Amino acid sequence: MHGFLIKRLLQMLLALIGVSIVVFALMHIVPGDPVRVALGTRFDQELYDSLRQRLGLDRPLVEQYFSWLRGALSGDLGVSFRNGQPVTALILERLPATMTLAFAALLIALLVAIPAGIISAVKSGTALDYTVSAASQVGISMPDFWAGVMYILLFSLALGWLPSSGFTPISESFTGWLSHLILPALTVGLISGSIITRFVRSAVLEALNQDYVLTARSKGLSEWQIVRRHVLPNAWIPIVTVVGLQLGFLLGGVVVVEVIFAWPGLGRLALIAVKDRDFTVLQGAVLYIAFMFLLINLVVDIVYAFLDPRVRVS
Amino acid sequence: MSDSAATGKLAPKPESRAKETLKALFANRLAVAGLVVLVLLIFVGIFGKAIAPYGINEINIADRLKPPSAAHWFGTDDLGRDVLSRVVVAARVSLQVGFIAVGFSLVVGVPIGLVAGYFRKGIDSLLMRMMDILFSFPAILLAIAILAVLGPGLGNAMIAIGLVYTPIFARITRGSVLVVSEEVYIRAARSLGARDVRLIFRHILPNVLAPIIVQTTLSLAFAILSEAALSFLGLGVQPPNPAWGRMLSEGRNFFKQAPWMGIFPGVAILLTVMAFNFIGDGLRDALDPKQKSVIESRGRSA
Numbered sequence: 001m002h003g004f005l006i007k008r009l010l011q012m013l014l015a016l017i018g019v020s021i022v023v024f025a026l027m028h029i030v031p032g033d034p035v036r037v038a039l040g041t042r043f044d045q046e047l048y049d050s051l052r053q054r055l056g057l058d059r060p061l062v063e064q065y066f067s068w069l070r071g072a073l074s075g076d077l078g079v080s081f082r083n084g085q086p087v088t089a090l091i092l093e094r095l096p097a098t099m100t101l102a103f104a105a106l107l108i109a110l111l112v113a114i115p116a117g118i119i120s121a122v123k124s125g126t127a128l129d130y131t132v133s134a135a136s137q138v139g140i141s142m143p144d145f146w147a148g149v150m151y152i153l154l155f156s157l158a159l160g161w162l163p164s165s166g167f168t169p170i171s172e173s174f175t176g177w178l179s180h181l182i183l184p185a186l187t188v189g190l191i192s193g194s195i196i197t198r199f200v201r202s203a204v205l206e207a208l209n210q211d212y213v214l215t216a217r218s219k220g221l222s223e224w225q226i227v228r229r230h231v232l233p234n235a236w237i238p239i240v241t242v243v244g245l246q247l248g249f250l251l252g253g254v255v256v257v258e259v260i261f262a263w264p265g266l267g268r269l270a271l272i273a274v275k276d277r278d279f280t281v282l283q284g285a286v287l288y289i290a291f292m293f294l295l296i297n298l299v300v301d302i303v304y305a306f307l308d309p310r311v312r313v314s
Numbered sequence: 315m316s317d318s319a320a321t322g323k324l325a326p327k328p329e330s331r332a333k334e335t336l337k338a339l340f341a342n343r344l345a346v347a348g349l350v351v352l353v354l355l356i357f358v359g360i361f362g363k364a365i366a367p368y369g370i371n372e373i374n375i376a377d378r379l380k381p382p383s384a385a386h387w388f389g390t391d392d393l394g395r396d397v398l399s400r401v402v403v404a405a406r407v408s409l410q411v412g413f414i415a416v417g418f419s420l421v422v423g424v425p426i427g428l429v430a431g432y433f434r435k436g437i438d439s440l441l442m443r444m445m446d447i448l449f450s451f452p453a454i455l456l457a458i459a460i461l462a463v464l465g466p467g468l469g470n471a472m473i474a475i476g477l478v479y480t481p482i483f484a485r486i487t488r489g490s491v492l493v494v495s496e497e498v499y500i501r502a503a504r505s506l507g508a509r510d511v512r513l514i515f516r517h518i519l520p521n522v523l524a525p526i527i528v529q530t531t532l533s534l535a536f537a538i539l540s541e542a543a544l545s546f547l548g549l550g551v552q553p554p555n556p557a558w559g560r561m562l563s564e565g566r567n568f569f570k571q572a573p574w575m576g577i578f579p580g581v582a583i584l585l586t587v588m589a590f591n592f593i594g595d596g597l598r599d600a601l602d603p604k605q606k607s608v609i610e611s612r613g614r615s616a
Contacts, residue, residue, distance in 0.1 A: 022448075026463055137592075143583050145546050145559075146562060146580035153576075255458065260566075267455070290450050290451050
């Protein structure tokens with residue numbers, strides 16, 4: 001297990017270095033001078049000079065990369081081109097909203113996917129199975145922004161049950177927080193749930209076809225006892241993987257859904273940075289999101305290895 | 315394959331395999347439904363401008379925000395343009411982006427996978443680590459970051475989506491090459507003095523095509539979704555040209571008065587993506603039942 005952990009940690013470190021190079025390169029591939037581009041019509045020589053100097057753009061590229069990396073490692077991702085605010089503060093400010101949406105969406109996804117996937121596999125080939133499969137197929141193919149807009153149309157505009165956009169911190173009002181959270185979480189959660197349902201179904205089906213299930217059946221165990229005692233413990237592993245991957249995406253910020261619901265998360269921060277050509281903020285947000293994504297992948301792999309000894313050995 | 319190798323038979327002839335695959339595909343009702351929708355879409359994509367009842371930018375303020383009627387089946391938008399005509403013409407954009415972006419991923423990703431899987435060692439590690447780095451970004455975020463550098467627009471969106479999906483093709487190809495290059499017929503060809511290039515293109519590539527074909531179809535679905543998301547965010551197709559994602563985002567401000575502005579483009583995206591998913595699933599069952607889609611397990615992100 002130790003060998004596996006060290007190998008996996010080294011791989012992540014390598015990937016992180018690669019990611020940091022790609023993210024750093026972003027700003028330097030932009031045709032022309034990024035500061036000039038960012039300032040656009042608001043060009044001002046004094047501001048321009050101070051920004052360039054502050055960003056160290058007059059130094060050699062390799063030196064710039066290492067100084068940026070050193071900063072990033074100590075939590076300093078530079079300042080916004082637009083308003084001079086520290087990028088790290090901007091990211092941290094957005095983090096609670098992104099986390100709230102990610103976990104709420106995952107909760108909805110699991111509440112839907114686990115029962116639906118198990119029932120669909122146990123009742124494989126029946127009308128119920130086809131209905132679940134068809135619904136998850138629609139969920140997988142549905143553009144999330146369209147689903148979001150349809151929910152707004154139905155639950156906000158037509159029925160008036162829930163607010164159509166915005167965010168209220170839980171510290172201000174619990175009901176306000178919940179009512180703003182439901183629609184974006186449903187939008188993302190049902191789509192994630194459709195993907196997870198398919199995996200749960202196939203993992204359970206595969207476990208159901210194993211010899212030990214036949215043995216259990218011949219011992220006279222009921223179908224639900226078999227599922228609970230023999231199938232689920234074995235079907236867990238692939239399910240954990242796909243759930244982890246989904247969480248990685250959700251924590252990265254679901255850009256489009258955040259835009260539709262005016263949700264103040266990381267994805268929207270990245271998009272606003274693109275529109276403003278605020279490259280330091282974009283760099284910081286992308287670096288942070290990729291880091292989260294890699295970290296979750298690492299955790300998933302470790303959990304996987306913990307659950308399945310074969311992975312550790314191979 | 316191992317049976318045929320053990321008895322010294324050759325790999326099955328490509329024609330008979332293609333025939334069997336098609337037979338299995340046509341036996342799958344969902345895949346057939348997907349194919350029918352795809353054929354219709356391609357027809358609409360080619361002849362869109364001729365079929366569309368009105369011009370895509372025919373502005374008629376007097377008729378703005380009109381609900382669906384005999385004159386305008388899908389209603390009209392805020393400028394009085396016919397929504398049906400715009401949905402029909404936008405089909406071409408979606409298909410074009412899908413095919414070109416996935417074509418890009420194929421042309422770049424498959425050779426990388428072939429080289430990495432065939433030569434192994436250092437070059438394999440180098441190439442695959444590079445692919446891992448690209449794979450470390452959530453797809454839509456990477457596409458947005460690339461568009462931030464290249465600037466918004468249809469062509470750049472195709473490159474961005476193509477780059478995002480390249481590592482998937484490299485990984486799938488490499489994995490299959492690793493398995494196939496151990497086969498007896500490859501070793502036999504090598505011992506007969508076949509060169510690397512000939513071995514790769516003549517003997518290995520045809521035998522790793524199945525998972526690549528399946529992935530291509532499924533990736534088309536995701537590429538079309540990604541384009542719609544990017545156009546929705548204003549980073550893909552630029553106005554006044556119609557694109558389904560763009561139309562939806564334009565319709566957002568008028569949802570109370572004119573929900574049809576967003577409903578129909580959304581249904582068009584949903585049907586197109588479902589068609590490709592059905593065909594992809596059908597092909598997977600027919601060609602390569604054991605493969606699980608890498609994209610699917612990665613999840614979709616938008």
